[in-house]
Amino acid sequence: MADLNKLLTPLFLNEGEIRKIIELLFFSYRDFTEGPDKVLEKINFGRAHHRVIYFVGKQKNLTIKELLSILKITKQSLSRVLNQLVNEKYIILSVGEDKRTKKLILSKKGQELEKRLSEIQIKRIRNVLLKFNEMDINGFKKIMYEMVDEINR
Amino acid sequence: MADLNKLLTPLFLNEGEIRKIIELLFFSYRDFTEGPDKVLEKINFGRAHHRVIYFVGKQKNLTIKELLSILKITKQSLSRVLNQLVNEKYIILSVGEDKRTKKLILSKKGQELEKRLSEIQIKRIRNVLLKFNEMDINGFKKIMYEMVDEINR
DNA sequence: TTATTTAGGTCAGCCATATTGACTTAATTA
């Protein structure tokens, strides 16, 4: 049965091939976060701060609840990071139309940091993509998209 | 200049498109590690234990030094995790030919855990790849490979 | 209108993963 399976499995679905992908995911994610991490370290922030800045930058007037559901962490975890970002004026809070909610936006300072951090990753990815044609890139994007849980897409 | 750049930049290299990839990397990595994490939690292990088990399983008779260079963590960080794995008999140590070194191998118990954890990720990836043709998969693999720092490939 | 739910906040304690720095032992190599 095992032998039969091996015969019928296309090469690219072989366990060995898939294990290569597992490793690529691990190494590429590690290398991908390394650049911003170094910048963040200098201002005593961490990866968690980057995530918050990234998503607040992306969606202006995000609420706390929305941010929590994107990051999938508890509000207690978010609070330390967010309070630091607010205290140090990277993020500005305002009251929402529903007065229980708060809207988050990046300050000028926050936008600058966001840009500085994301640019590292954007350049990195752009440099990779430049080496490939549209067909390869389409395959990459489609498959990456499917790699995310349906619920989170 | 900015406008000219936009005109000359192929669509798939637009900042917006690249930001989508940044997000896909974040979400896919998170979802990718979720399954094993849940299993590990039950036996009071974490993601770090999985990494050690994975690479020891991959390369029999790995030395501590080699493992450290793959994981890129300090030996102090590794020690807690590795000692737990050795104490709980998932990993067996033996003295290398160079008697300063130690060789790491998975015990039967370790192999079983490795299989259980990796199978979650293998199935996940296989299910994704099954939806695509060889062309897409090739693009995906080639680009993922380039996403890893040259030094680490 | 009152009761319930929701959004957000906070305190306390805990755990996992990582770091730096200092120091030791034993084996190998120059």
Place this chain on the structure above:
DNA sequence: TAATTAAGTCAATATGGCTGACCTAAATAA
């Protein structure tokens, strides 16, 4: 014989998570 290497250990620290308990204020449902 001296220097280097592989591994191990102790201590202190940072970061990023978690649970549980509890609070306030605002919106919504009964």
